[in-house]
Amino acid sequence: MNRETPLRLLTICTVVIFSVFLIRLWQLQILKGDQYLEQSLRNRVRIFRISAPRGIIYDRKGVKLVKNVPYYIASILPDVSEAEIDIEGLAELLGMSEEDIRKKLKGKKGQRLEPIRLKGGLDFEDVARIEARRSDFPGLIIETEISRYYNFGKTAAHVVGYLGKPTKEQLSMEDFKNLPEDTMVGRWGAEAMFDKQLRGRAGMKFVEVDALGRQLRTLRIIPPEKGEDLYLSIDINTQIVAEKAFQRRSGALLAIEPSSGEVIALVSLPSFDPNMFIKGIKPKQWLKLKRHPGHPLINRVFQSQYPPGSVFKLITAIAAMEEGLVNKNFKVHCKGFIEVGQWRFRCWKDRGHGIVDMKRAIVESCDVYFYELGRITGIDRIAKYAYAFGFGRPPGLGLSPEKKGLIPTTSWKLKTKGRPWYLGETFNAAIGQGYVSVSPAQAALLISAIANGGTVYKLQLLKNAEPEIISRLVMRPETLKTMKDALYGVVNQKGGTGFRAYSEHFSIAGKTGTAQVVALSPNERNLPRDHAWFVAYAPSSKPEIALSVFVEHGGNGGEAAAPIAKRVIEAYLLERDTDETNKGS
Template sequence: MESKERAIRVIAFFTLLTGLVFLLRLWQLQILRGNYYLQLSHKNRVSVVKIPAPRGIIYDRRGKPLVKNEPYFVVSLLPKPPGKEINLSALSELIGLSVEEISERIIRQKPYSLEPITLKRGLRFRDVARIEARRSDFPGLIIQTEIIRSYPYGKTASHLIGYISHPHEEEVRKGKFRDLPKGSYVGRWGAEALFNDRLTGTPGVRFIEVDALGRQLHPIKTVLPVRGEDIRLSIDIEAQKAAEAAFGRRSGALLALNPKNGEVLSLVSLPSFDPNIFVRGISRASWERIINDPGHPFLNRVFQSRYPPGSVFKIVTGLAGLEEGVIGRNFTVFCKGKIEVGIWTFRCWKEEGHGITDFQKAIVESCDIFFYEVGRLLGIDRIAKYAKALGLEMKPGLGLSTEIQGIIPTTSWKKKNRGKPWYLGETFNAAIGQGYVTITPAHAALLISAMANGGSVYRPVLTIQKDPPEPVSKISITPEHLKALRTALVGVVNSEKGTGRRARSERFLIAGKTGTAQVVGNPSGRAATGPRDHAWFVAYAPAEDPSIALSVFVEHGGHGGEAAAPIAKEVIESYLSGEGWE
């Protein structure tokens, strides 16, 4: 039968055609694109989860931990298994997040990601027990532990220790910190930021076989995280606490250095902030409150604000005078309280005058007239030479925050910046640390540290130094000049009429120098109303073999001897008693 045979042949043809189509398709899928699909099947199966490495611990110089790693709980939700609905309102009640917040977090998740969606961090054990009890009602709800950083000293040393936070959304969008595991922290401020790379450690990786619902089935391989390096800072947290307590509620700055190598022993910038509030994520409102605080808590006053050094600068003028031969062995000036230059009158802070004043008395009682005369004899450029050699112009170079230079005026500086010639009256002002001269508290610390060690300027560092470092600059001082200067500085604190009497300690021989920086709009410095002057004090101890040198700055503190000197005493006593000098 004709039609029968033809039909069979047609069907046989289609059978072969089907075979051919299948052959080609199999070739395409398995041979041509086989590797591609094999990779996809591996990716299907293996979920790579990075494990955050615990951050290293920051210790102070005596081994006290300044930060803690504390475990806490996180509630997360696995991506919704197909066909399974979660009762959001019940979940919202359980974990105390609004339905909107939960949905927002779910929506924010990358599509098709198998990673759990973080719902809430920082839960305590009590909350976890409650959630765990009802977890079976919510498929996909998991509880994990994470490590959070806490700062047991709170606001103390916050500029030094700094803080950490999760990468910001914007940074994540820009692809920064892509290699960090979910939930990692980044150092943002202070030592946490400065040593971030060393503290961070190496994240571990967990390869887990997962099924299509994202359920973790078998761990395949786990590479354990390597804990970040511990950092031992040079600071002494007890001295730091003493310093901040001594400031009370006043604003100001303090930098204590080891004069032998530049180790930072204590660094205060007040007001400060509590680093703990940043760790769990800070709300926009509290962030703005901090940013707009008139006290500028984020300003690191030690490195970022410049003030006239006042009489502290007389150390520089005096040293220049001695070394340049201006102040001879029998050099004296008669102070009658004021001096006239042309039509201008320059006054000493002591209206009735100091009478016959030699170098020793000029430093101890901080006579202005004496240093006007020395300044006149030296000229501004020779003063500036010594100021620069003592590190007052350079950026100190600790690297903790942005730093600014000091301003040390010279004749050429004035021509360049003001377009005018230098006047003698300006030398008078500069000689006693007023006028154009402005330095940061860090510069003042470098100056007094150089006096303590005999003329070396070291870059401040935050870590313990084993070997003495190379000084950034070094000035050779004639030993008898150095001795005269040091004797005078001891006198400031320890003699009857010394301006720094209030830093005098029964336990340690302290050397120092007071300073008062005139606040613009209050030239006399003694007005009862209006903003008060800033108080300075620089000191080192023990005077025979100094192991601490520091600068203290109290914003609107008034006279240096009254406001700043007692703080220096507190810090020195705290530090030296901890070091076993008694």
């Protein structure tokens, strides 16, 4: 029997088979090894997020403004095959459309280790209902994230803000990258402004699972890092008083520390309840807020601008004095109007003030006196001082979008209107009407700068923040003294327009303003026509608080806005006094 031939054939056969195996091994383990290793990892590892407790926001005295509450999300584990998911049942259980669920599942399966989030904002009842039926839905789990409860509700809503799903703009920012869906981020107020600090860092739990999806053991835990706590410069008690003092009227208030720019109270009314946003606001509620005629979602302190009215006379006065054109003894005879050519410019007091000097002109807010000052000084020089006090540019706090207001100049008019500047326009601008517009925040910066002797500080929302100087105007002592005397007189002197801000406890200095509203919309017809302004600081000798009050359609500044300022100042300073007494004893 021939042995060699068949054995040789068999040997060749063997060599071929083993060579094929070697090539295949090379292909599987060397060429595709990394890919298969990853696949085996994906088989066995699931990643669960451990959300980080968000930093707590306190007021300047350590009162908790927010607390963390759980936020439940229904998710599905990624290893459940599409065929196993009862989409119809799931849609019913979660109250979603089947299409929505399909959209969320689509294209994500198989490529991820984390659960796919289907629906957030579940309340406790939802969770209980889902838990009860979880066995019917393989892979359905409840994840917990952290959301907020706002202890003071509507109060300080525009300061504290609220959380929500990140907006498209936020998602395109570096800070917000790699956030899982349904993560709550700051959307407004301090929550948004300091989101990065407050957010902390989510932890991760790597869990080993077997082929049946059972979680066998935790491989690794990256613990979450709690977000930083924030101490805002806001004094919540002053804030409460301030919001109440508006008595349901719309308006804005910004109270700051003149020595640092720290915000003590920030009011924008009407407001909203940030707790509505906790579980993801319902479209209906959102529309209601959006369409509310009072625009509650706008932070009026920064986002609205109005003619400052007589408040602006302070700028005109300072400009005239600093330019050396007049001194405090400069006198004008007010007979109730001034005539330029065929035009007649009226003082608010028809009878006229008679002969007035600088101080009386401010105290009694004589328009004719400032027409005269305007004529002497000229709009461009007035504008220069307005800029020096922070007008015409955004204050730059970053709490909300900011309007920059408008301070007109001759060149501005030529450029935008294509027409030369008229003297009559200077008259209007000199008393804060016409083209001039400022935001309540800018008005507060002006009065704060006068209170501290000429320094415009950057606004600060955090307690004990390093003060930053935006600009400093070195005024002649005479100018400053005249202004301070006059502002004191406005509140404390007979005939002063701001007498309603008079306080028995503290010496308050301030200035009224009334912004004329040119046209009224039909539904505003029952309201007083004009907007009321009041800017003030106290104590007049050593100011600790400076504020601007703006009441929409409040009418006369002295009547509507001054009492609010008084209450806020009293609340703040009284509380400070009690604190100091307590500390002393």
